[in-house]
Amino acid sequence: MSYDKLIFELSVPNRRGYSLPKENYPTYHINDLKNHLRKSELVLPEVSELDCVRHYTNVSKKNFGVENGFYPLGSCTMKYNPKINEEIAKSLSFTKLHPYQPVRTIQGALRAYYELQVALSEISGLAEFSLNPYAGAHGELVGLMVMKEYHLSRKDFKRTKVIIPDSAHGTNPASTTVCGMEVIEIKSNELGMVDIDSLKAALSDEIAGMMLTNPNTLGIFENDICEITKLVHDAGGLMYYDGANLNALLGKVRPGDMGFDIMHINLHKTFSTPHGGGGPGDGPVGVKDFLVDFLPNPRIKKLDDYYYTANINTALGQISSFYGNYLVELRAYSYILNLGKENLMNVGKLATLNANYIRNALKDDYYLPIEGYCMHEVVFDGLKDNPNDIKTLDVAKRLLDYGMHAPTIYFPLLFHQSIMIEPTETESLQTIDEFIRVMKKIAEEAKTDPELLKKAPINTPITRTDEVFAARAMIFSYRDYLEYNKE
Numbered sequence: 104m105s106y107d108k109l110i111f112e113l114s115v116p117n118r119r120g121y122s123l124p125k126e127n128y129p130t131y132h133i134n135d136l137k138n139h140l141r142k143s144e145l146v147l148p149e150v151s152e153l154d155c156v157r158h159y160t161n162v163s164k165k166n167f168g169v170e171n172g173f174y175p176l177g178s179c180t181m182k183y184n185p186k187i188n189e190e191i192a193k194s195l196s197f198t199k200l201h202p203y204q205p206v207r208t209i210q211g212a213l214r215a216y217y218e219l220q221v222a223l224s225e226i227s228g229l230a231e232f233s234l235n236p237y238a239g240a241h242g243e244l245v246g247l248m249v250m251k252e253y254h255l256s257r258k259d260f261k262r263t264k265v266i267i268p269d270s271a272h273g274t275n276p277a278s279t280t281v282c283g284m285e286v287i288e289i290k291s292n293e294l295g296m297v298d299i300d301s302l303k304a305a306l307s308d309e310i311a312g313m314m315l316t317n318p319n320t321l322g323i324f325e326n327d328i329c330e331i332t333k334l335v336h337d338a339g340g341l342m343y344y345d346g347a348n349l350n351a352l353l354g355k356v357r358p359g360d361m362g363f364d365i366m367h368i369n370l371h372k373t374f375s376t377p378h379g380g381g382g383p384g385d386g387p388v389g390v391k392d393f394l395v396d397f398l399p400n401p402r403i404k405k406l407d408d409y410y411y412t413a414n415i416n417t418a419l420g421q422i423s424s425f426y427g428n429y430l431v432e433l434r435a436y437s438y439i440l441n442l443g444k445e446n447l448m449n450v451g452k453l454a455t456l457n458a459n460y461i462r463n464a465l466k467d468d469y470y471l472p473i474e475g476y477c478m479h480e481v482v483f484d485g486l487k488d489n490p491n492d493i494k495t496l497d498v499a500k501r502l503l504d505y506g507m508h509a510p511t512i513y514f515p516l517l518f519h520q521s522i523m524i525e526p527t528e529t530e531s532l533q534t535i536d537e538f539i540r541v542m543k544k545i546a547e548e549a550k551t552d553p554e555l556l557k558k559a560p561i562n563t564p565i566t567r568t569d570e571v572f573a574a575r576a577m578i579f580s581y582r583d584y585l586e587y588n589k590e
């Protein structure tokens with residue numbers, strides 16, 4: 104395994120990356136505050152400015168993002184983030200604002216915020232949105248808190264259980280647990296959809312509601328959605344829509360019209376704001392009319408042409424500092440305005456077309472566990488004709504050699520060799536055709552050169568890693584690394 108030196112390994116004692124006039128900076132002694140002094144020596148790399156710049160520039164070139172190449176990471180909607188979003192978000196009119204500024208001085212900023220709330224309501228068929236949650240999972244938590252609050256407000260204290268299909272995103276059961284409610288998992292049927300009989304069996308007067316991902320994590324549209332929402336409502340529960348991946352439905356159907364009461368949307372998926380790297384996301388939560396007053400504070404409201412912030416007594420309180428990730432919200436609003444209603448209506452259509460094009464082109468080489476059309480992503484269960492027992496992991500690693508990001512693998516958990524491909528609507532026919540060509544080539548290599556696939560990737564700075572070792576040996580920092588090498 105070869106890699107460039109760490110910045111600590113470039114370090115030379117007393118080398119400095121700055122020079123400051125000494126007399127401008129007096130020395131302070133904090134000896135009388137012994138508790139505040141470090142107990143161990145501070146380990147910092149000692150490098151010149153040029154070493155530092157070169158190091159990080161070279162590291163950045165090894166990064167792979169949507170702007171480097173095809174990135175079909177299923178369930179993540181890694182669509183291109185248009186540059187106009189960045190232009191708008193970096194405008195000083197927005198970046199120089201302070202959240203404590205009087206509202207009359209920030210009318211334009213509040214207007215953009217308010218109009219995004221309204222646009223999302225229109226797109227999803229719900230009454231109102233709060234943009235405050237910081238991510239999809241955070242939105243789920245807020246939505247579940249609204250659900251919980253609703254039942255408590257009706258003194259219906261028994262309702263503490265949430266139904267979640269086994270095909271759900273892992274964050275659904277996690278958020279339910281964090282919210283202090285109990286998960287009831289129900290099975291999928293052979294078509295990969297909610298099994299109605301399992302659902303019926305799970306219903307009772309202890310059900311707070313049901314969380315449903317649609318299209319589900321197999322990339323399939325739930326056929327019986329109206330029956331599902333009716334069953335849950337009749338049992339006194341609320342319907343939660345995990346709309347993290349709204350892309351496939353954009354402009355086609357609206358969760359509100361299908362009977363959902365609460366939903367979240369990931370702006371960092373469907374609405375083209377930066378995604379990944381732990382960067383700031385945004386997971387707006389929308390609700391039907393009767394739940395509006397539970398949405399977290401502060402709310403942004405409009406009276407005639409005046410925008411103002413309101414804190415509502417029955418609300419959950421505050422779940423983020425101020426208004427969520429404002430500059431992320433601006434990017435999403437810029438995306439919506441830039442596409443306009445007409446083009447926004449084509450997003451789901453094209454995303455679905457692209458996924459089905461790939462599905463059809465690869466179905467002779469990769470095993471399709473579920474027949475029929477998919478939505479915005481397609482799931483295969485490993486190679487079809489596979490005499491050398493090549494795993495999905497090997498296929499994914501080999502893709503890196505061809506300059507493409509690997510799709511999501513081993514998710515959903517319903518199959519053993521899942522590979523989940525989501526091209527999004529922003530890819531050209533030529534890029535998608537190239538991906539198909541490469542995937543077919545890998546299927547061929549699996550028969551003719553299996554050892555190559557088991558070693559892959561071979562063209563990347565770091566070749567095949569030992570994932571078991573990486574999971575066991577927790578080397579996260581330079582200090583861990585030194586510890587490890589001492590042994």
Ligand SMILES: *Cc1c(COP(=O)(O)O)cnc(C)c1O
Nearest residue numbers: 178238239240272274316347384
């Ligand atoms: C991505 C995703 C989430 C979680 O969103 P985060 O912003 O990563 O917290 C939840 N549900 C589904 C279906 C998703 O695809």
